[in-house]
Amino acid sequence: MTLPALVEPARELSRAEINRYSRHLLIPNVGMIGQRRLKNARVLVIGAGGLGSPTLLYLAAAGVGTIGIIDFDQVDDSNLQRQIIHGVDTVGQLKVDSARKAIARLNPYVQVETHTDRLERDMAVELFSRFDLIMDGTDNFATRYLVNDACVLANKPYVWGSIFRFEGQASVFWENAPDGLGLDYRDLYPEPPPPEMAPSCSEGGVFGILCASIASIMATEAVKLITGIGEPLLGRLVVYDALEMRYRELPIRRLPGRQPVNELAEDYQVFCGLGLPADGATTSVPGISVTELAKLMEQNEMPVLIDVREPTEWDIVRIPGATLLSKSPALPQTLLQRYGMDANLVIACKSGRRSAEVTRELLNEGMRHVRNLEGGVQAWVKDVDPSLPSY
Structure with a gap:
């Protein structure tokens, strides 16, 4: 079902704009009026990353x-495999600044507004209210639920996309859509999955070209909503498997008994089972810094170092002397049986989050000489051996 156009047409296009957009103007569904709607549109893109x-x-x-554009991050070498708006010359710059320069080179008629803050609950609704449409390509469930709830409260539609390894998904959500068609993200995911079942792309990887496949769907849906053409993905989930080169479509229906969103959650990290905000996620377990570990290594007092990452991560970079035992439900019992209750263990992962979870499980099993490697392998590369690769 076609929805009314989100945006009223702008003033007449200039001669230069007509020349630039002529291939759009020739399409009857778009035409001059549709292009003027695009010109008048205000779209917020959350994240200048893969999607x-x-x-x-x-x-x-x-x-x-x-x-x-809202993004607090800086361009890193590891972004360039998929984040095509950035380049070697912008590594180290804020992503919003890198993206603004790329857009200016592509189309000088576009105005770009940049926001360098992390999207937080205390500013999301007010920020969203300034735009006609929101684009959500974030890579964690806490932010996705925040975006959804803020869009509901700001009465804004949004286009959503998600990617992981070789699979991507896309849809449109709009709680207050016309004719009773309203749906939101909680109709698709009423509850967030357990954190261990939802690794980020930085932990599990992503096929770079997949980003373009899903982002093209997202941009298409945005243009359709702005101009009021075609049938949007509201009420439909598109799932794309790049390995099989296959698209599937699944219906989304309003969840019976779902409570309306009347306010933002106090803490979306806690809501998603992450326990503590990211900055403090590892502070509740005993820890050891990478420099302390390096000193013990020099003194031949090395504890048993267990790396709980995946084999593909291990192949990229590892700390000398570590043993790979990937995180799994059986890992605590495996370590207990192999090393004993009194073993002096240090648990490591990429950043310290997964290893903190394993450390906590081992403490619950009664082991008292177990510590989490603070900052993980990333910190080792940064502070101990910068010659090693990072990811």
């Missing part, structure tokens, strides 16, 4: 008049 990068480029090329 945000191609989405931003296509929205800019299409002629969306004002594009907002």
Whole structure:
């Protein structure tokens, strides 16, 4: 079912704009009025990462008049495999600044508004209220639920995309859509999955080209909603498997008995089972710094170092002397049986989060000489041996 156009047409296009967008103007469904709607549109893209990068480029090329970008991160070498709006010359820069430069090179008629803050509950609704449409390509459930709830409270539709390894998903959510068609993210995911079942791309990896496949769907849906053409993905979930080169479509229906969103949650990290905000997630278990571990290694007093990452991560980089035993439900009992109750263990992962969970489980089993490696392998590369690769 076609929805009414989100945006009223802007003033007449200039001669230069007509030349630029002529291939759009020739399409009867878009035409001059549709292009003027795009010119008048204000779209906020959350994140200039894997999905945000191609989405931003296509929205800019299409002629969306004002594009907002919110991202607190900086461009890193590991981004360049998929985040195509950035380049070698912008490594180390804020992603919003890198993206703004790329958009300016592509289409000088687009106004870009940048926001360098992390998206938080105390500013999300007010920020969203300034835009016609929100684009969510974030890679964690806590932010996804925040985006959903803030869109509900701001009465804004949003286009959502998700990627992991070789699979991607996309849909449109709009709680207050016309004609009783309203749906939101909680109709698809009433409850967040357990954290161990939802690794991020930085932990599990992602096929770079997949980002373009899903982002192109997201940008298409944005243009359709802005101009009021076609049938949007509201009420439908598109699932794409790149390995099989197969698309599937699943219906989304309003969840019976779902309570309306009347306010934002106090803490979306806690809601998603992460316990503590990211900055303090590892402070509740005993820890050891990488420099302390390196000193023990030099003194031949090395504890048993257990790396709980996946084999693919281990193949990229590892700490000398570590033993790979990937995180699993059986791992605590395996370690207990292999090393005994009184073993002096240090548990490591990429960043310290997964290893903190394992450390906590071992403490619950009664082991008292177990510590978490603070900052994980990333910290080892940064503070002990910068010659090693990172990811």
